[in-house]
Each structure stands twice: as C-alpha cells, then as structure tokens.
Amino acid sequence: MSYLLIGNISALICDDCIEPLVNARIRVYLPDNRYPVVSHKGIFSDLQPLSAKDVLMKADRLLAETTLDEQGNFTLSWQQIHLFTEPLELDLCLDSLPGRTGIRQPRNFHLCKAVLHWKRSVNGYIGAYAYVVPSNHWNAICGDAGAWVITGTVKQRRDNGYPQPTLRVEAYNAITGKLVGSAFTNEYGRYTLRFSRKDLYHGSLQPVRQGRIHMGPDVYFRIYQNDRLVLEENETHANAPERQDLAPCSCHHLLYRPSVMKWASGHIQGWINDVKALSGKSKKKKELYLSSALF
Incomplete structure (x- = not known):
C-alpha cells in the first residue's frame, strides 16, 4: 500500500491574476511528535520562512520531494508507514522565481502541519493539497529577491x-x-x-x-x-x-486606440490600382465601376 498526494501551488500577483510556481519544490515530512499541531488555520495557514538550519534539522524526517510543473501541479508518492491519522508537514522551496528574475537562491517556507484528508483506493490512499500564496506575501517575496x-x-x-x-x-x-x-x-x-x-x-x-x-x-x-x-x-x-x-x-x-490609417491607405491604394486597370476600358464602364466602388 502507498500514499499518493496530488495538488497545485500558485501565487496571487493581484486580485484577478494568479501564476503557478513553476519549478518550485514541495517537500513532505513525517511529523515531529515533540511538537503539537499549533496552526489554528490547518492547511490554510500562512507561509512561514525557514532558515537553512531549519531545513537541515528536519532532513531525517523527509518522506518525499518533487518539483512543480509548468502549471504548478505536483504528484508525490511514498510507501505506507502508519500515516493515515497522523499530521504531515509540508514545506515549499523556491530556488528561483517564475521567469527566473531576481536573485537566485533557495528560499524555504513552511506551508502547513495538518492531517490531510485521504481516500482509500485499490492501491493505497489518495489525497489532495492546494495552496495559493496571498498577494501580500508574494509581493514581499518578490521584493526580497x-x-x-x-x-x-x-x-x-x-x-x-x-x-x-x-x-x-x-x-x-x-x-x-x-x-x-x-x-x-x-x-x-x-x-x-x-x-x-x-x-x-x-x-x-x-x-x-x-x-x-x-x-x-x-x-x-x-x-x-x-x-x-x-x-x-x-x-x-x-x-x-x-x-x-x-x-x-x-x-x-x-x-x-487602433489606427485606421494603415488599413485605409491600403484600401485606397487597392482601389486606385483597380481604377488603373480600367484605363483601357470605356469612359461609361469606368463611371459605373467608380460609382459602385464608392457606394
């Protein structure tokens, strides 16, 4: 039996625009039983910065890690080890920002410590997790970079x-x-x-x-x-x-305001060329053509 966690991590640039955190990394850790679950918001708690020392100290509890794709989606799997009712820790690592702008360096954040909702399947348990970085947090992260x-x-x-x-x-x-x-x-x-x-x-x-x-x-x-x-x-x-x-x-x-001059000049030029093509025709036929072209 195994665990499969799927999800998406994105960030709000502004109220009506969201961007996926392309190439960011998500990590899942076993719980540290020395500390209780203190987040009153559960899986919707705000990002908490982690130092390099914080990441190093929990390395022995790492269950799985993967990189987000172009849409910010991820898929993580690991073998079952009595986790169904235990909380997990989820962290995010940004080695670079989307578009690879700004200073490139690892930026680690704690996403949540919570009991995820799992559904039993033929091969194990399936769960889902999604998070959108609020615009004020994303603004601060971009500014720091x-x-x-x-x-x-x-x-x-x-x-x-x-x-x-x-x-x-x-x-x-x-x-x-x-x-x-x-x-x-x-x-x-x-x-x-x-x-x-x-x-x-x-x-x-x-x-x-x-x-x-x-x-x-x-x-x-x-x-x-x-x-x-x-x-x-x-x-x-x-x-x-x-x-x-x-x-x-x-x-x-x-x-x-789109300019119509280019379209108009091209239209007139084509009309003039058609008039020139009538140069060998009778005056009456030219007058009929001109009147129909104008109206």
Whole structure:
C-alpha cells in the first residue's frame, strides 16, 4: 500500500491574476511528535520562512520531494508507514522565481502541519493539497529577491468585436528612459511582464527619493502590433501615482486606440490600382465601376 498526494501551488500577483510556481519544490515530512499541531488555520495557514538550519534539522524526517510543473501541479508518492491519522508537514522551496528574475537562491517556507484528508483506493490512499500564496506575501517575496512582475490587460478603446490581436507590451523606466521588460498578450489580452533590479539602472547608481518604499521604477508603456506602434506613452505618464515607485507585484490595465490609417491607405491604394486597370476600358464602364466602388 502507498500514499499518493496530488495538488497545485500558485501565487496571487493581484486580485484577478494568479501564476503557478513553476519549478518550485514541495517537500513532505513525517511529523515531529515533540511538537503539537499549533496552526489554528490547518492547511490554510500562512507561509512561514525557514532558515537553512531549519531545513537541515528536519532532513531525517523527509518522506518525499518533487518539483512543480509548468502549471504548478505536483504528484508525490511514498510507501505506507502508519500515516493515515497522523499530521504531515509540508514545506515549499523556491530556488528561483517564475521567469527566473531576481536573485537566485533557495528560499524555504513552511506551508502547513495538518492531517490531510485521504481516500482509500485499490492501491493505497489518495489525497489532495492546494495552496495559493496571498498577494501580500508574494509581493514581499518578490521584493526580497529584487524581482518585479507587472500584469494586466490591453484593450481597444472601442471594441469592434474582432478577435484580440497579439500585441507586444514594453515597459520603460522613466528615470533612465531605458526599456526594462517586454511581453506579449495572450488571446484574452492579458500580459505578464517581468524584470529584475539589475535591469533598472544598468550599472548606474540608483537615485534615492524620499518616501519610496519599494525602490521600484516609475514606468510608462508602449504597445506594438507587429512593428506598428499603437500606444506611445512618455515620461509624463509615469507621474501618475499608480505608476510611481512600482511595487514588486503590480497590475496595470492599458487602453489603446487602433489606427485606421494603415488599413485605409491600403484600401485606397487597392482601389486606385483597380481604377488603373480600367484605363483601357470605356469612359461609361469606368463611371459605373467608380460609382459602385464608392457606394
């Protein structure tokens, strides 16, 4: 008989955007009977940081460990050793953040110590566990690593009902005017853009301004459809309060007005070419064609 634990670990960037903790590691430990289960929240307790010494001291109780996949999913299994009614300890290790931005170093957290709910199957017991890191905790973790993530949606000012095109979103540091990161929108117009502290000033000294909490950049955006600029902001747009001293986890929704000039000029050029093709035809036929093309 064996135990099989399946689940998912993700984090909230903002209230309407969640990201899987790709390549993070989850560990399951045997309980330490010297200490009772003290978490009143059970499997929903908040993350607790662990030092390297904490991890080392419990190494002999490790049951299983695995790496989360691209969706933050995991599968863990181990042989049965009288665990059905005993609590387990679950820990999380982040060797790097999603997108591999920020300082890379192991960051260990205690997830919970609780009795999980198991269901008996033919081959053993099956259980499930899922956890979403709250946005305030994820913001602190990213800030400690010197990593920023910006998410949001890009929409047209007037939705014409056509499918959302793929757009390239670029973020610029208003202090230096340098590009700090770019990302493409998905089919829903959602983008997720990442950069690190080292991307902000490119080796120059970081200016310190009074009252800054996050030491983040003031940002403005530019949006491209293929190589055509459809939204152009500049340093003045970064003066908005929500664009200044950017928090490590931020959400910015952008609107753009698609240009019709390129489409119109191409349409007119094609119409002119059709008119030229009629040059050898009679005047009456040309007049009939022109009138039908206009209306």
